[in-house]
Amino acid sequence: MFKKKETTALRLKSDSFVVKSNVHFPTDYNLLWDCTRKCLGTVSRIKNKHNDIEGWRKIGNWKTEMKSLMRNLGQANRSGGKNKKEKVVAAAEKYLSKARLLLKKLNEEKPMFPLDDMGDLALIITLEHYMELLEKHINLVDRRILKGETIPHAEKMFSVFETYTEWITKGKMNPSVELGKKLNITTDQWGLILDYKG
DSSP states (O other): OOOOOTTOOOOOEEEEEEEEOOOOOOOHHHHHHHHHHHHHHHHHHHHHHOTTOOSOTTHHHHHHHHHHHHHHHHHHHHOOSTTHHHHHHHHHHHHHHHHHHHHHHHHHHGGGSOOOSHHHHHHHHHHHHHHHHHHHHHHHHIIIIISOOOOOGGGOOSOSSSTTOEEEEOSSSSSSEEEEEEEEEEEOTTOOEEEEEO
8 A cells, every 4th residue: 555645746658458358260150150059049048948839849950050051161161172162152052041041930939939027038138139140140141252242340240249359450470360359548657547448
């Protein structure tokens, strides 16, 4: 503990740094998978709470198939050789087709999910949140891979869990990019934080 003299002038210093997010390296197609598994996971929680819900007996199959299709697209994307573009497009079409079927099923069956208490309401709100992100990433993958668009930076997401995550280019090697939130902190000569901006 120390006491500052009232007449001592403050010497301020500002530093910026990145608070790293605990996220995997983001691509639009693996973020689409994140949305899928969160939607299906939320439906599983609703199903476990209300045993009489029908139509989701094969929920495990949805997960397995979607994960497999996501991996196939990733593999096509990483591999070289002849007809790479055609392979990527074909894998993306299969992946998006399944994702659209899931979104359609969710939209059709969500109104029938029970809404008996606040717990049910919280689950429905969570499901709607991830359904919106699922639709967004279906659109992004479709535009980028099938339509050949360059997606504006402002439309991209880098995590569906830590949504504040930014793509920060450092302009130097190892690593040249960080995923997190840039923070600027102002301290005085005693190391006390006086201000910050995120």
